[in-house]
Amino acid sequence: MRHTRLTAACIAAGLALLTGCSAASTGGSAAAGGTTLTYLTFETPSLTASFWDTSIANGEKKVPGLTIKKIVAPSTDRDAYAKQLQASGQFPDLLQSITPSTFATAGLLKPYDQNWVNANFMLPMGNAYKGKVYIPPTNSQIIPMVFYNKKMFAKAGITAVPKTWADFMAVNAKLKAAGMTPIELGGGDPFAASMPLVGILSADVLGKDPNWLQERYAGKVHFTDANVEAAVAKYRTMVKNGDFEDGALGVKYADSITNFTSGKTAMYMMGSWFLGSVPKANADDFGSFMTPTDDGSLVVPFAVGGSMAISAKTADPAKATAFAEAWSLDPANYKTLIEGDGAFPMLKGKTLADYNVNVTQVFKDSYSYVTDQNTKVSAFGWATNDDSMPSGLNDAFYAASQALFTSDDVNGQMAKLDAAWDAATK
Amino acid sequence: MTTRARPRRGDPALGTIAVVALGLYVLFILVPVIMSAWKSLTDENPLLAQSRFVGIANYTEMTHDSALAASLTFTLILAAAVTLVANAAGIGFATLLNKTSLSFRVMRTVAFLPQVLSGVIVAFVWRYLLAQDGILNHVLLSLGIIGQPVTWLGTPHLAMFSVGLVAAWVLTGFTTVVHLAALQSIPVELYQAAMVDGAGRWKRFRHITFPMLAPGTTISVTISLITMLKLYDIIAVLTSGGPADSTQSTALYIIQLAFTDDRYGYASAVAMLLLVVSAGIALTVTSLLRRREVEL
Numbered sequence: 001m002r003h004t005r006l007t008a009a010c011i012a013a014g015l016a017l018l019t020g021c022s023a024a025s026t027g028g029s030a031a032a033g034g035t036t037l038t039y040l041t042f043e044t045p046s047l048t049a050s051f052w053d054t055s056i057a058n059g060e061k062k063v064p065g066l067t068i069k070k071i072v073a074p075s076t077d078r079d080a081y082a083k084q085l086q087a088s089g090q091f092p093d094l095l096q097s098i099t100p101s102t103f104a105t106a107g108l109l110k111p112y113d114q115n116w117v118n119a120n121f122m123l124p125m126g127n128a129y130k131g132k133v134y135i136p137p138t139n140s141q142i143i144p145m146v147f148y149n150k151k152m153f154a155k156a157g158i159t160a161v162p163k164t165w166a167d168f169m170a171v172n173a174k175l176k177a178a179g180m181t182p183i184e185l186g187g188g189d190p191f192a193a194s195m196p197l198v199g200i201l202s203a204d205v206l207g208k209d210p211n212w213l214q215e216r217y218a219g220k221v222h223f224t225d226a227n228v229e230a231a232v233a234k235y236r237t238m239v240k241n242g243d244f245e246d247g248a249l250g251v252k253y254a255d256s257i258t259n260f261t262s263g264k265t266a267m268y269m270m271g272s273w274f275l276g277s278v279p280k281a282n283a284d285d286f287g288s289f290m291t292p293t294d295d296g297s298l299v300v301p302f303a304v305g306g307s308m309a310i311s312a313k314t315a316d317p318a319k320a321t322a323f324a325e326a327w328s329l330d331p332a333n334y335k336t337l338i339e340g341d342g343a344f345p346m347l348k349g350k351t352l353a354d355y356n357v358n359v360t361q362v363f364k365d366s367y368s369y370v371t372d373q374n375t376k377v378s379a380f381g382w383a384t385n386d387d388s389m390p391s392g393l394n395d396a397f398y399a400a401s402q403a404l405f406t407s408d409d410v411n412g413q414m415a416k417l418d419a420a421w422d423a424a425t426k
Numbered sequence: 427m428t429t430r431a432r433p434r435r436g437d438p439a440l441g442t443i444a445v446v447a448l449g450l451y452v453l454f455i456l457v458p459v460i461m462s463a464w465k466s467l468t469d470e471n472p473l474l475a476q477s478r479f480v481g482i483a484n485y486t487e488m489t490h491d492s493a494l495a496a497s498l499t500f501t502l503i504l505a506a507a508v509t510l511v512a513n514a515a516g517i518g519f520a521t522l523l524n525k526t527s528l529s530f531r532v533m534r535t536v537a538f539l540p541q542v543l544s545g546v547i548v549a550f551v552w553r554y555l556l557a558q559d560g561i562l563n564h565v566l567l568s569l570g571i572i573g574q575p576v577t578w579l580g581t582p583h584l585a586m587f588s589v590g591l592v593a594a595w596v597l598t599g600f601t602t603v604v605h606l607a608a609l610q611s612i613p614v615e616l617y618q619a620a621m622v623d624g625a626g627r628w629k630r631f632r633h634i635t636f637p638m639l640a641p642g643t644t645i646s647v648t649i650s651l652i653t654m655l656k657l658y659d660i661i662a663v664l665t666s667g668g669p670a671d672s673t674q675s676t677a678l679y680i681i682q683l684a685f686t687d688d689r690y691g692y693a694s695a696v697a698m699l700l701l702v703v704s705a706g707i708a709l710t711v712t713s714l715l716r717r718r719e720v721e722l
Contacts, residue, residue, distance in 0.1 A: 080685045087472035087690070102688075106473035188580055190668055249669045250558045250580025391689030403670035421473065424687065 008179055031166050034065045035316040037093035039308070040082060042073040043058045046276050046340025055333050062326040066319045068094075076402035093314040094324060100127065100134035101388045109134045110310040112324075120329060121345045126304030127384045130224065135306035135384070136328040139343035140370055143202075143271040143303055143379035144195045145288045147362075152180055152266040155201060161289040164296040165234065171351075172243045175266045182236070184265035186256025187249035187361070187405060190398030195269040197401045202301035204231035206377035207293055213378065215385040223414035223421070232410050239405055249405055263287075273380070275363045283360035290369070300369050301379035304346065307333075331355055338363075344370045354402030390424035393417070459701070467693035471688045484695035494696060496671065497679040498703070504590055504675070505654035505707075511594040513646055516601025517639065521631070523602070524609045534606065541599035549663035552592045553579070556664075582672035585665050588671050592660055597653065601646045608642025609635065644715040648708055656702045676700050 041052045056068045071092055073081040078098045083092050091108060099379070103109050111132035118124045126137040146162065153171075156178035162168040172182040186192035205212050205228055215221045222228070238244065245251070251259065257277050260268040268274065269291070278286050290298055307328040326355045327333060329347070331354070337343040338357045344367050345355060352359065352367065378387035381394050389397070400413040407413065448606050466484055470477035487496055523534050540548060556578040563575040578588045612635065620630050658677040661667060667674035667682075674682075676696065684693035 083472050083685050083688065087685075103473060106471070108473060130644070187669065193669070247558050247575060247577035247580050250577035252553075252557070255557070255559075311599065392689075395682060396684055399668065399671045402668050405669070407670075 022258045031115060034067060035319050036067045036069055037314065037316065037320055038069045038071055039091075039094040039096070040071045040073060040078060040085070040092040040098075041096045041118065042076050042078050044076060044341070046336065051336050051340075055330065055336075056328055057111075058332060059323045059327040061092040063319055066316075066323055068323065088417065091311055093227060093311045093316075093320050095309045095311070095324040096307065096310055097135070097305060099384050099388055101129045101384065101386070102391055103309065104129050104132070104134050104271060108312055110312045110314070110321075112136060112310075112321070116325060116380050120348055122348050123304055125242075125385075126346065127306055129385055129388075135309045136324070137304045137346050138307045138328050138334070139337055140302060140304045140346055141272045141342075141344065141379070141382070142290075142366065142369055143273050143301055143382045143421045144199045144269040144291070145274075145369075146199070146291055147260070147264060147268045147270065147274060147288050148284055149260070150285050150287055152263065156180060156266070156378050161287065163289075163298075165292050165294050167296075168292040169237075169241075172238070172241065176242060181265045182243045183266055184251075184256050184260040184268040185244045185248035186251050186253040187402060188251050188255075188401050189253035189401060190395070192253040192256060192270070193249065193405065194239065194381065194398045194401035195271070197397075197404070198382065199269050199301065200231050200234050201228070202377055203293045203299045204234070205293045206301070206380060207297065207299035207375065210377050213380075213383075213389070217425065223417040224411060229414055232404065232414065235401075236404060236410060249402060271342075271379075272344065272366055275360070275366060276340045277342075278360050278362055280360065283362060284405045286360075286362045288362055288366045298374050300374055301382075302370075302376040303382040303384065304378040305343070305384065306328040346370075390421060392424050393421055459694045462694045462697055463541055465691055466698045468691045470694070472684065472689040473688055477691065480691065484692045485699075487692065488695060488699060489621060493671065494676070494679060497674045497676045498700075499701075500586065500673065501655060501657070501676045502703075503652050504586070504657070505592065508590050508594045508597060508654050509647055509650040511590070512597035512650055513601050513605075513643065515594070515598045516605050517636075517643075519598065519602040520605035520609050521635065523606060534603070537602045538599045540596045541603070543596075545596065545659035546663050548596055549592065549660045552588075552595075553664050579665055580669055582669055585673050589661055589664055592664060593654060593657060596660065597650050601650060602648075604646040605639055608639045612638045612708060631685075640715070640719040641709050644712060646717060647715060648712050651711060652704060652708055655700065655707070 024230065039056065041047075043049055052070060052072075056070060060066055060068055063111070071085075075081070078096065079102055082092070082095055082098055082103065086108065087101075095103075100109060102104055113136055114124070114133065117133045119137060121137045123137055123140070126140065127133065127135060152175070153161075156171075156174045158171055158174055162171045175182040183196070185196065208227070209215070209221075212221055216223075245265070249343075256268070256270075257274065259265055261277065261279050265402055293299055308324050310317070310320045310324055334343075334345050334347070334355045335357050338345055338352070338355055338359060342363065345352070352364065378385065381389055381397050401416055403413055404410065464621065465477075467479060467481060468477040469480050519537055523530055523537060557563075557578060558575050558580070560578075562578065562588060563572070566572045577584060579585050579635075616634050616638075616721070617630055625633070656677050658676050658681070661673055661675050661678055665673045667678045677700070680693050680697050683689045684697060687693075
């Protein structure tokens with residue numbers, strides 16, 4: 001009898017833990033003589049706690065009477081944590097590098113003064129959502145670039161980087177013939193697994209129709225369209241050709257960086273933030289190019305990121321804005337973002353020299369894709385402007401990327417994406 | 427010799443404890459469950475202040491949600507397999523460790539360690555062990571068992587197996603301790619009488635140990651099932667539900683729906699489904715095992 005009661009109690013406790021949500025209310029406060037605002041940040045190996053503390057202290061000095069309370073997201077997924085904070089009534093006053101469209105549609109963000117944005121940034125509308133700027137367009141990324149190991153290319157007898165898709169396939173064949181694995185893939189982390197597809201879809205689909213994502217919102221185009229499936233089939237061909245290592249889905253993102261920089265693989269399709277991980281000692285061994293297209297035209301998959309968004313419900317909008325603007329223009333912050341995170345700065349009228357940075361030649365070469373006149377399209381799934389995908393679609397896209405590593409069912413995976421898109425936007 | 431005073435009926439101290447316990451239960455368990463049930467009838471989005479009552483629309487949607495079906499299938503198979511393996515292993519370890527010497531007492535503590543450790547830490551350690559260039563592949567390669575590294579976490583079926591392996595390893599600590607406690611409550615006289623009757627080791631296990639473990643097995647199996655049905659932390663760290671959602675448990679799917687897809691209402695409906703499924707399974711299994719106890 002006793003153990004029956006014990007069992008019943010244990011079952012009840014276990015089951016009850018399955019569900020439940022609660023709400024509370026906190027956030028910034030504006031007391032007489034001073035204001036305390038909350039600021040959601042995140043930490044990476046290059047954006048350390050020390051970086052945030054220093055940058056916050058510098059920002060506070062420029063806004064008298066303001067105290068910033070730092071909140072650190074438990075992972076780099078700021079959006080997910082911001083949603084959890086919102087759900088529990090703790091939406092921060094300031095939110096670093098979130099996806100504005102996700103929160104702006106719910107009226108949670110306060111837009112910046114357009115004149116201030118126009119005066120300070122190279123691409124003022126680079127990350128604007130429905131005509132308003134919710135995060136200052138402080139920096140940009142190319143997602144992905146194709147990084148390559150110059151010594152391995154030379155060893156395989158490759159004298160020039162590929163421009164057309166046929167050239168790219170020939171390069172892969174030469175590398176394999178020389179006993180090398182052509183492309184590194186950190187497929188164990190879903191976002192990293194999607195990089196080749198991001199590159200191919202950006203180049204082939206958005207390169208020919210830059211408005212494709214807007215048209216998908218309007219229901220005019222679909223993932224199951226022939227041109228999209230043809231682009232995705234290129235990725236399947238690469239997998240079947242053995243251009244990636246067999247166990248790539250078991251390789252974590254961090255290990256993929258090490259594998260590539262240590263010369264285990266010849267190429268690496270990754271966001272330009274990888275530039276922060278290029279080893280300084282042999283940085284000249286590495287170069288970069290864009291995902292090749294069928295006709296050799298250059299397409300740059302581009303995403304303008306930014307600093308912090310301001311909550312529409314902040315207790316002190318004036319001080320929140322003053323802090324955000326001060327932080328966003330502080331050259332010291334740019335130095336860390338450029339050197340450690342491979343960010344391409346977007347402040348108007350400045351060159352790399354103005355930030356007093358020590359960057360590699362491959363960084364300078366890659367940055368030229370940003371400053372040059374060329375065909376820039378939204379990086380598929382990474383844009384934070386009107387071309388951003390609906391909530392949840394990125395995860396579906398990542399899952400499809402992983403599935404297509406082992407499955408030939410391109411049409412089935414694309415149909416799933418269409419269904420997920422329709423469900424997310426209904 | 428002293429005798430412990432029996433609590434008197436109507437003891438105010440006991441009443442206070444009961445009220446506090448009941449209050450905590452209502453506040454932290456019952457109320458959230460009721461709130462979740464209510465939210466499951468709405469289209470609540472964590473980013474929006476307003477939500478609409480949608481009746482049973484979320485429950486209707488579940489009937490043609492292939493991702494939910496896949497996650498539920500994976501969760502049920504995982505729960506059944508891990509419960510079976512962990513309890514079989516637990517009975518085995520408990521039998522081996524049922525000695526009183528110091529070394530066995532130390533080994534018992536070691537056996538319980540996986541259960542004491544955080545699931546997140548355990549998963550991080552196992553992720554390192556199961557990596558492409560991890561220790562497991564190194565050992566298997568050096569022994570000549572495999573010719574090239576196995577992608578334990580990168581192939582859908584192997585990833586499912588790996589999640590089950592880690593979960594079973596963690597749970598075995600718990601099942602070992604529960605069965606050990608049950609073993610130690612078996613009167614020694616039963617074994618002595620059996621030995622006098624000429625029963626060997628296997629017969630003693632089959633006719634005395636195994637039947638007498640029944641009460642422990644009921645608790646162990648039921649708790650194991652519930653633990654597995656709501657498994658989140660180990661999978662989140664080990665595979666994040668991948669590759670290609672192959673190891674996405676229903677608990678993981680609920681979190682994705684709520685905080686990635688912004689579908690709080692639908693996520694709550696799926697949570698309620700998981701609650702009902704878990705309750706149904708737990709009550710059925712408990713009932714069956716209790717009946718077995720009575721028969722024995």
